[in-house]
Amino acid sequence: MSPVNEPSLHSPEPSLLVLASASPRRKELLASLGIDFRIVPSQAAETLLPNESPRQHVMRLSREKALEVARRNEVPGRWFLGSDTVVLRDETILGKPADAAEAAAMLRSLSGRSHRVLSGYAIYDRSSEKMEVEAVTTRVRFKELTDQEIAGYIATGEPFGKAGAYAIQGIGAFMIPAIEGSYSNVVGLPLCEVVAALERLGALRLFAAATTPAA
Numbered sequence: 484m485s486p487v488n489e490p491s492l493h494s495p496e497p498s499l500l501v502l503a504s505a506s507p508r509r510k511e512l513l514a515s516l517g518i519d520f521r522i523v524p525s526q527a528a529e530t531l532l533p534n535e536s537p538r539q540h541v542m543r544l545s546r547e548k549a550l551e552v553a554r555r556n557e558v559p560g561r562w563f564l565g566s567d568t569v570v571l572r573d574e575t576i577l578g579k580p581a582d583a584a585e586a587a588a589m590l591r592s593l594s595g596r597s598h599r600v601l602s603g604y605a606i607y608d609r610s611s612e613k614m615e616v617e618a619v620t621t622r623v624r625f626k627e628l629t630d631q632e633i634a635g636y637i638a639t640g641e642p643f644g645k646a647g648a649y650a651i652q653g654i655g656a657f658m659i660p661a662i663e664g665s666y667s668n669v670v671g672l673p674l675c676e677v678v679a680a681l682e683r684l685g686a687l688r689l690f691a692a693a694t695t696p697a698a
Contacts, residue, residue, distance in 0.1 A: 500686055501560035503552040508652070508671040509566060516674065518687065523558050525565060527551040537576055538618050541567040541603030546616050549607040561609050562686040568602040568671050570647030577647045586637050589648040590658075595627040598647070600669045604677050608684050615680040619673035621664030623651070628658060 502513060505524035513520055525548035531540055548565030552558055570577040572592055580586035600623055605616040641655060642648035649655035651662075651669045667674040681687040 499559075499561040500681070501552060501558065501563045503548045503563055503565040506566075506671055512667055512670060512672045512674055513564075516678065518681075520564075521560065523552045523555075523560075525549075525551045527565075529567070531576070537569055537571055537574065537601050538603075540576070541569055541601055542605070542616050542618050543603075545603035545605035545618075546607075546614065549605045549614070553607050553609050562681065562684060563607045563609065564604065564677070564681075565607075566602060566604045566672055566677075568600065568646060568668075571599040571601055573598075579644055579646055580642055580648045583637050586642040586648040587633050590628060590633045590636070590642070593625045593647065593649075594633075595625060597622050597624045599623070600647075602668045602671065602673050604673065604680070606677070606680050606684055606686070608686075611684075613684060615684060617676060617680070619665055619668045619676055621662055621666070621668045623659060623669060624661045624663075625658050626660050632658075 500518065500520040502509060502520050502522050503525040504510075504522070510522060527544065527547040529544055532543075535543070544567035545565040548567065549563040550565075552565070553560070553563040577589050580589055600621045601618055603616070603618040605614060607614045636642065636654065636658070639654050641650050641653050649658065651659055651666070662669065665673045665675060678687065682689060
């Protein structure tokens, strides 16, 4: 029996996919699939417009991030991926805490209840000028947190630089007994939906290198 090649995602034109984000979490998620890509962080302003819903907000920012990088003539590439993630307590967007007091307030407001994480993504094909834009929602449930747990978690430093003051992929996992929906969406990029969109736009061929065992 001959060896079987390891199945993998395949890009027909390696290095022509550009991730318009400096997020190490998005980089790790995309890299975990074996996809070839380059990173060029977007400089688009991340502002919330008046009367803009959270869904509209993440989709608009994702689109603007992808286009901002794609419109730089000096940046090579064909497909440009932008994304934005927010944590929602009811309809209130929780950003990144400025200090320990704000982190504690956010964690107390999430304690013992469910909230939503909303990630937008946009993929722009510079060649065809086609674009796919969508948003994905995941519901996350927190356990009841004690003051000691909140203080201890903040002392790790992990809440800082994280929307909602926590990281599900890190120490913050101890607070989360259940989620409903995409895990990678909570980390920062809904991989299932993004890969499907990349395939529709011709940026990926799924498992092109896979072979079947010989007799």
